[in-house]
Amino acid sequence: EAGVAQSPRYKIIEKRQSVAFWCNPISGHATLYWYQQILGQGPKLLIQFQNNGVVDDSQLPKDRFSAERLKGVDSTLKIQPAKLEDSAVYLCASSFSRGEDSPLHFGNGTRLTVT
Amino acid sequence: AQSVSQHNHHVILSEAASLELGCNYSYGGTVNLFWYVQYPGQHLQLLLKYFSGDPLVKGIKGFEAEFIKSKFSFNLRKPSVQWSDTAEYFCAFRGKGFKTIFGAGTRLFVKA
Numbered sequence: 001e002a003g004v005a006q007s008p009r010y011k012i013i014e015k016r017q018s019v020a021f022w023c024n025p026i027s028g029h030a031t032l033y034w035y036q037q038i039l040g041q042g043p044k045l046l047i048q049f050q051n052n053g054v055v056d057d058s059q060l061p062k063d064r065f066s067a068e069r070l071k072g073v074d075s076t077l078k079i080q081p082a083k084l085e086d087s088a089v090y091l092c093a094s095s096f097s098r099g100e101d102s103p104l105h106f107g108n109g110t111r112l113t114v115t
Numbered sequence: 116a117q118s119v120s121q122h123n124h125h126v127i128l129s130e131a132a133s134l135e136l137g138c139n140y141s142y143g144g145t146v147n148l149f150w151y152v153q154y155p156g157q158h159l160q161l162l163l164k165y166f167s168g169d170p171l172v173k174g175i176k177g178f179e180a181e182f183i184k185s186k187f188s189f190n191l192r193k194p195s196v197q198w199s200d201t202a203e204y205f206c207a208f209r210g211k212g213f214k215t216i217f218g219a220g221t222r223l224f225v226k227a
Binding site for chain 1: 159166
């Protein structure tokens with residue numbers, strides 16, 4: 001099966017600029033996640049979608065981050081305006097369901113550098 | 116607060132040495148436990164998982180992990196590591212609410 005696709009792989013922007021990341025999950029996976037992984041730390045959940053509805057966005061900095069999954073398939077994550085501390089790898093993952101027996105499948109991530 | 120603690124940030128071993136990576140989680144309810152691995156230049160992928168039943172679970176490439184409920188631990192083991200096991204290993208759990216929480220990771224380097 002094709003894996004989780006993410007683009008771009010790398011992005012360098014200046015602070016206060018905006019940036020968007022795209023993710024296409026594995027076909028048939030209802031649940032989609034965006035994680036932020038700062039250097040030296042484990043992935044931290046930003047937002048979780050079930051189909052096109054938000055299940056959990058409790059750790060999403062909503063003053064600058066937004067995400068959507070309009071048709072319940074692919075998703076975009078946006079940062080506007082970016083701050084230096086947003087430098088991280090942004091990981092998209094999908095799972096067949098929200099169920100406890102449904103492990104995550106990750107994309108290769110987008111490495112964001114904010115200067 | 117729900118969290119995962121991985122005991123070592125960096126581990127260096129010679130080939131054929133035995134491996135044990137420690138993982139403890141903080142959560143009072145029923146959990147599902149995972150180890151994920153990220154090989155150099157590749158994406159995170161599932162190594163093994165525990166949902167219920169036998170607390171000793173076996174994963175790919177000869178890895179195994181043991182769930183000890185009384186210690187809130189899920190340590191990863193391999194009797195004899197290979198150079199190809201060089202990677203970063205993440206322990207994770209999923210509790211109520213289905214949020215998967217990750218530890219900070221352990222970077223393993225195996226010397227040939």
